[in-house]
Amino acid sequence: xxxxxxxxxxxxxxxxxxxxxxxxxxxxxxxxxxxxxxxxxxxxxxxxxxxxxxxxxxxxxxxxxxxxxxxxxxxxxxxxxxxxxxxxxxxxxxxxxxxxxxxxxxxxxxxxxxxxxxxxxxxxxxxxxxxxxxxxxxxxxxxxxxxxxxxxxxxxxxxxxxxxxxxxxxxxxxxxxxxxxxxxxxxxxxxxxxxxxxxxxxxxxxxxxxxxxxxxxxxxxxxxxxxxxxxxxxxxxxxxxxxxxxxxxxxxxxxxxxxxxxxxxxxxxxxxxxxxxxxxxxxxxxxxxxxxxxxxxxxxxxxxxxxxxxxxxxxxx
Amino acid sequence: xxxxxxxxxxxxxxxxxxxxxxxxxxxxxxxxxxxxxxxxxxxxxxxxxxxxxxxxxxxxxxxxxxxxxxxxxxxxxxxxxxxxxxxxxxxxxxxxxxxxxxxxxxxxxxxxxxxxxxxxxxxxxxxxxxxxxxxxxxxxxxxxxxxxxxxxxxxxxxxxxxxxxxxxxxxxxxxxxxxxxxxxxxxxxxxxxxxxxxxxxxxxxxxxxxxxxxxxxxxxxxxxxxxxxxxxxxxxxxxxxxxxxxxxxxxxxxxxxxxxxxxxxxxxxxxxxxxxxxxxxxxxxxxxxxxxxxxxxxxxxxxxxxxxxxxxxxxxx
Numbered sequence: 110x111x112x113x114x115x116x117x118x119x120x121x122x123x124x125x126x127x128x129x130x131x132x133x134x135x136x137x138x139x140x141x142x143x144x145x146x147x148x149x150x151x152x153x154x155x156x157x158x159x160x161x162x163x164x165x166x167x168x169x170x171x172x173x174x175x176x177x178x179x180x181x182x183x184x185x186x187x188x189x190x191x192x193x194x195x196x197x198x199x200x201x202x203x204x205x206x207x208x209x210x211x212x213x214x215x216x217x218x219x220x221x222x223x224x225x226x227x228x229x230x231x232x233x234x235x236x237x238x239x240x241x242x243x244x245x246x247x248x249x250x251x252x253x254x255x256x257x258x259x260x261x262x263x264x265x266x267x268x269x270x271x272x273x274x275x276x277x278x279x280x281x282x283x284x285x286x287x288x289x290x291x292x293x294x295x296x297x298x299x300x301x302x303x304x305x306x307x308x309x310x311x312x313x314x315x316x317x318x319x320x321x322x323x324x325x326x327x328x329x330x331x332x333x334x335x336x337x338x339x340x341x342x343x344x345x346x347x348x349x350x351x352x353x354x355x356x357x358x359x360x361x362x363x364x365x366x367x368x369x370x371x372x373x374x375x376x377x378x379x380x381x382x383x384x385x386x387x388x389x390x391x392x393x394x395x396x397x398x399x400x401x402x403x404x405x406x407x408x409x410x411x412x413x414x415x416x417x418x419x420x421x422x423x424x425x426x
Numbered sequence: 427x428x429x430x431x432x433x434x435x436x437x438x439x440x441x442x443x444x445x446x447x448x449x450x451x452x453x454x455x456x457x458x459x460x461x462x463x464x465x466x467x468x469x470x471x472x473x474x475x476x477x478x479x480x481x482x483x484x485x486x487x488x489x490x491x492x493x494x495x496x497x498x499x500x501x502x503x504x505x506x507x508x509x510x511x512x513x514x515x516x517x518x519x520x521x522x523x524x525x526x527x528x529x530x531x532x533x534x535x536x537x538x539x540x541x542x543x544x545x546x547x548x549x550x551x552x553x554x555x556x557x558x559x560x561x562x563x564x565x566x567x568x569x570x571x572x573x574x575x576x577x578x579x580x581x582x583x584x585x586x587x588x589x590x591x592x593x594x595x596x597x598x599x600x601x602x603x604x605x606x607x608x609x610x611x612x613x614x615x616x617x618x619x620x621x622x623x624x625x626x627x628x629x630x631x632x633x634x635x636x637x638x639x640x641x642x643x644x645x646x647x648x649x650x651x652x653x654x655x656x657x658x659x660x661x662x663x664x665x666x667x668x669x670x671x672x673x674x675x676x677x678x679x680x681x682x683x684x685x686x687x688x689x690x691x692x693x694x695x696x697x698x699x700x701x702x703x704x705x706x707x708x709x710x711x712x713x714x715x716x717x718x719x720x721x722x723x724x725x726x727x728x729x730x731x732x733x734x735x736x737x738x739x740x741x742x743x
Binding site for chain 2: 169197200201204205208209212213216251254255256257260261263264267268271274275
């Protein structure tokens, strides 16, 4: 029976990964780690023997104990302070809770000589500002991180490579693009839009406050993302980096128009300087050719279906 | 009167920087920070009003208090666990004591809105393995860190850029190549060679244990390095990176031959696998064109003079 250790267990992505395992795996065992207790019922699965430990990944001793007793076959490292905006507000906290937690984890795997595969989740933010003539982004391009969050992700990737080559750990890396879907926290752009628009439907307000909505992002549904994570854990190549993206770019404005269309709303957009970041990438669109060729993954859920599911999720809350 | 804050105050480079200030500056004030007390007498200077505070840069509160009360014009950030070999042995400790100490420091400068210039010292190790056809190394080349130490230095540089562009801090960056000179700790290659050879002169041993001595490095005398640091603090351009190097490469074997020649010794070299690192760069030779053009710096001390001074230093100990 395969054993999965999932960090960042109480978050948005983890729940979708568990749903994927429940539907597609035979019996397996999962141990979830998080500093926060999960808000979902971990006994609801029939194919997964699921347990949880409340733990701060900065505490090496506790990480060591958990690894020693659970002995995972796979580690899905989802724990992250993944908001770019937050990383500008609190760069030290953001950096420590991205980079140092990862380093602590892989170093304990090294010290314990555990035989397990680790998925190191990175970000499209690592690429930085690339001239639009060079798009879509491919894994062999030079990275140029433009936020404290992006620097932490680049360091995580560089350390992953070094742990593979220097210490022979089995790590596969991703550069995951903006994922969206039901359950994502409202501090991220799209759920915040949906929540504001649903409020407007009730209150009848005539405008919505937004940041820079001309930026282009490559959105991929979280349910497609977790399938990629599973396939990479099984069939990805050690030491390799894989983009996880749709290959299509939309401005945030286009997303807002799609949401308003689905909600049958027509309102004005008002820029709030508080929501604009010190610096940002204009356009992020990735190529998913490498992962397609390597493990046959490609996205299956359209942007319109994702947005519809997100609206339904927030409407039901 | 200019005020300098020097981190890593008790180390090898700091003492040479103080000697430089003493000889070349009018009156100035220096506050040294280090986790270890300095082994030299800080009252020996006549041009420098010098004080010292024992402090761990990981303690943000103490860093804040020191910055608030001293209000430096310049920060020379020398604090570092700068041994590549150590970073392979204890990657977490090495990373934290390179990257996190730097991040804590610059973030306090940001929070306090201090008006000061910071010199962020990086390393030639950031470049990684570059094909020898592309040498010498120039600052615009893509970096490819190959050790935990090198990753920490790359992150430090990336964060420096972000603190310049995103928060408007005034940071100048270096990529300092292997510096050598009197006072360097014997855990580094050249002082360890000198010490072993001096022992051999006494004991009459017929061999010396070495690691991989075919690697080529660009050695620059620490007294030239500290002059570059001073000039960059005064005249470097904010947000820019400068190589500090001699522009010439020597294998460690060539250095050993030079040392043996100066010491009138002829002995066999024996490889000790314990001294060979998990992975290493074959050849590191830099270009100093950029710093030459920008601030007129170039090295003045020859490799033979450096080695002679190092021999005299260890012979007198």
